[in-house]
Amino acid sequence: MQSQCIFATQTPVGPPVEIIRHSFSANAKKTGKRVSLVTGLHGDELEGLYICHRLMGILKEREAQNALQGEVHVYPAANPQALDSGTRLWPFFSVDINRTFGENNTHSLATDLSKALLADLKSNSDLVVDFHASNLQLMELPQIRIIKDFEKKLVPLAQLCNVDLIWVHPHADIFESTLGTNLNQAKIPTLVIEAGICLRINKTYCEQIILGILNLLEQTGTLQCTEPRTDIKNPKLLQPHQVAMVQSPNAGLFVKSVEIGQALQKGDKIGDLIDSSQKQKEIIAPCSGLLFTLREYPTTGQGAPLARIAIEETS
Amino acid sequence: MKEKVLTLPTPFGAPLELYKNTWGNPNNEALALVSGLHGDHLQGIHLNLQLAQFLDSVVEGSHPDYTLKGQVISFPVVNLNAIQCGSRLAPADGMDMNLAFPGNPQGETTEALASAIITHTAECYWGLILQSAPPHYEDAPHIQTLQLDSSTKKLCRNLKLETVRQLKPSPAHKVTLAYQWQQHDILTAILSSGSPRTVNIQQCETLFQSIIHFMKAEGILKDRRKIKTNTTTKPHFYPPENDVSIFANTAGMFLKEVKVGTPIEKGQTIGEIRDLYSGKRLEEIIAPTEGFLLTLRQYPIVYEKEPLATLLTAKKSWRNILPWSK
Numbered sequence: 001m002q003s004q005c006i007f008a009t010q011t012p013v014g015p016p017v018e019i020i021r022h023s024f025s026a027n028a029k030k031t032g033k034r035v036s037l038v039t040g041l042h043g044d045e046l047e048g049l050y051i052c053h054r055l056m057g058i059l060k061e062r063e064a065q066n067a068l069q070g071e072v073h074v075y076p077a078a079n080p081q082a083l084d085s086g087t088r089l090w091p092f093f094s095v096d097i098n099r100t101f102g103e104n105n106t107h108s109l110a111t112d113l114s115k116a117l118l119a120d121l122k123s124n125s126d127l128v129v130d131f132h133a134s135n136l137q138l139m140e141l142p143q144i145r146i147i148k149d150f151e152k153k154l155v156p157l158a159q160l161c162n163v164d165l166i167w168v169h170p171h172a173d174i175f176e177s178t179l180g181t182n183l184n185q186a187k188i189p190t191l192v193i194e195a196g197i198c199l200r201i202n203k204t205y206c207e208q209i210i211l212g213i214l215n216l217l218e219q220t221g222t223l224q225c226t227e228p229r230t231d232i233k234n235p236k237l238l239q240p241h242q243v244a245m246v247q248s249p250n251a252g253l254f255v256k257s258v259e260i261g262q263a264l265q266k267g268d269k270i271g272d273l274i275d276s277s278q279k280q281k282e283i284i285a286p287c288s289g290l291l292f293t294l295r296e297y298p299t300t301g302q303g304a305p306l307a308r309i310a311i312e313e314t315s
Numbered sequence: 316m317k318e319k320v321l322t323l324p325t326p327f328g329a330p331l332e333l334y335k336n337t338w339g340n341p342n343n344e345a346l347a348l349v350s351g352l353h354g355d356h357l358q359g360i361h362l363n364l365q366l367a368q369f370l371d372s373v374v375e376g377s378h379p380d381y382t383l384k385g386q387v388i389s390f391p392v393v394n395l396n397a398i399q400c401g402s403r404l405a406p407a408d409g410m411d412m413n414l415a416f417p418g419n420p421q422g423e424t425t426e427a428l429a430s431a432i433i434t435h436t437a438e439c440y441w442g443l444i445l446q447s448a449p450p451h452y453e454d455a456p457h458i459q460t461l462q463l464d465s466s467t468k469k470l471c472r473n474l475k476l477e478t479v480r481q482l483k484p485s486p487a488h489k490v491t492l493a494y495q496w497q498q499h500d501i502l503t504a505i506l507s508s509g510s511p512r513t514v515n516i517q518q519c520e521t522l523f524q525s526i527i528h529f530m531k532a533e534g535i536l537k538d539r540r541k542i543k544t545n546t547t548t549k550p551h552f553y554p555p556e557n558d559v560s561i562f563a564n565t566a567g568m569f570l571k572e573v574k575v576g577t578p579i580e581k582g583q584t585i586g587e588i589r590d591l592y593s594g595k596r597l598e599e600i601i602a603p604t605e606g607f608l609l610t611l612r613q614y615p616i617v618y619e620k621e622p623l624a625t626l627l628t629a630k631k632s633w634r635n636i637l638p639w640s641k
């Protein structure tokens with residue numbers, strides 16, 4: 001393993017903020033792809049951190065066994081100060097790093113960081129995986145979200161990652177300043193994995209994704225494959241019209257009565273919403289299907305998502 | 316007239332209410348004034364309240380020299396949660412309001428507010444967004460635009476501010492109010508000044524006069540007195556390549572020695588950075604070129620590589636050489 005600092009800035013109180021890339025590489029002739037794993041762009045999303053920690057342990061062993069055929073680059077903490085303080089944004093600047101990629105009109109440390117990271121990824125990768133957990137509010141089943149424009153290239157790769165579902169959604173302007181979109185636009189296939197909830201580690205989901213990434217590395221020829229894995233999930237592929245979002249009809253406290261991953265029938269109760277006048281209203285599933293997003297943080301505003309359901313096709 | 320245009324319930328307390336002020340003839344072309352997209356941009360809120368007071372008195376007849384001919388719509392406070400919490404962003408969702416346009420009427424609070432602003436201003440002819448500098452900085456009063464076509468230039472001339480800075484296109488712009496207004500063919504300018512969390516009365520007065528001048532020039536406001544102004548403020552249009560940023564090469568405490576809105580000589584001292592432990596001067600910050608000091612670091616604690624100042628330089632601009640471009 002070789003480690004290199006790709007961005008550093010001195011802090012006013014002493015030690016620098018550094019972004020480190022750890023690289024694992026074939027000793028002999030490289031035949032496989034160069035795959036990069038990025039995590040911690042949002043400082044409160046910790047699942048990716050744990051996944052990368054575990055993968056680095058495995059990659060160290062495999063590197064020693066000469067089992068690498070390509071290169072794997074791991075960027076385990078892309079926003080170190082936000083990770084230290086457990087906040088989504090870089091605290092000193094209140095900036096979402098994942099909204100600063102691409103051309104920018106203002107100079108700031110955040111845009112310098114995103115430029116350095118994007119450039120390093122571009123020059124070192126044939127394929128990138130960007131790990132995210134959900135925000136504070138929602139729990140997500142392990143999933144890969146793909147913008148419609150990149151569907152053809154990304155779906156076959158996403159199917160290797162042992163996630164529960166692949167959600168193809170339409171493009172929105174807000175994505176244009178994200179790492180994933182900028183890499184995909186630069187023709188470097190990039191998968192954005194979303195799993196769990198922020199500030200927590202869901203070990204089951206992490207194990208599932210670790211297996212998926214190892215499979216991805218093997219299937220792309222980056223890592224030697226002894227025998228094909230038989231335990232990889234065949235993810236549900238969802239087009240935009242196959243996702244039903246349940247939004248909160250009012251502000252209040254949402255108390256769930258189901259668990260994520262459950263198969264719901266149309267009319268099933270998802271939970272109760274208690275509004276500020278203490279009125280209680282049942283929240284009902286509008287369709288049958290797999291519950292893949294669920295509000296865990298009870299306080300909700302009007303219009304906020306409570307659940308997402310992968311609509312079951314009636315045959 | 317103050318009118319409630321949106322009510323959003325909150326989980327435990329009184330609802331959030333979005334208000335719009337309207338003056339003048341609803342059949343005439345309208346000017347929209349929006350401030351408070353970020354909860355800490357108080358300069359724009361102050362400017363809007365000054366204008367509200369002024370327009371109320373014009374309509375009531377206590378300013379006999381003025382008649383309101385056009386229509387003015389103002390949204391003094393938009394990011395209600397953030398303003399209530401004294402923060403830049405709404406703490407509940409951490410969403411940046413100026414990355415939430417055009418919004419969604421069925422969406423979360425920030426999206427619903429953004430959508431309401433678009434709905435209520437979509438028919439306006441002109442749009443002015445009143446904002447402060449980014450966190451930790453101070454801006455000299457100036458105009459920012461996303462484009463510099465002839466009608467935007469005319470708008471800038473009528474605002475009678477010296478400095479017009481064209482922003483470099485960026486993917487994040489597409490979800491800002493300015494960009495979305497342009498999509499609705501609204502002539503748009505951003506008036507930026509001061510620092511977040513503060514009000515600079517002098518800067519507000521400059522912008523207040525600028526907006527009054529604009530309203531008179533566009534016929535929104537009629538002044539019965541035929542006063543000839545002898546000031547000849549002609550705007551300087553600065554394309555993005557005329558921005559020069561001055562960076563910190565060390566981290567520590569930055570102590571400034573200059574003021575925003577002033578001309579800077581090449582070689583002039585902008586300030587210095589001192590070590591937090593020893594107090595030793597780590598670096599003297601020197602202007603690499605002459606220019607107009609548009610933005611200056613206001614919060615003294617700085618990281619290495621951070622920009623401390625932005626100069627607008629006319630050097631590379633051929634526009635300033637050509638007399639008709641002014």
Ligand SMILES: [Zn+2]
Binds near residue numbers: 041042045131132133
């Ligand atoms: Zn994230």
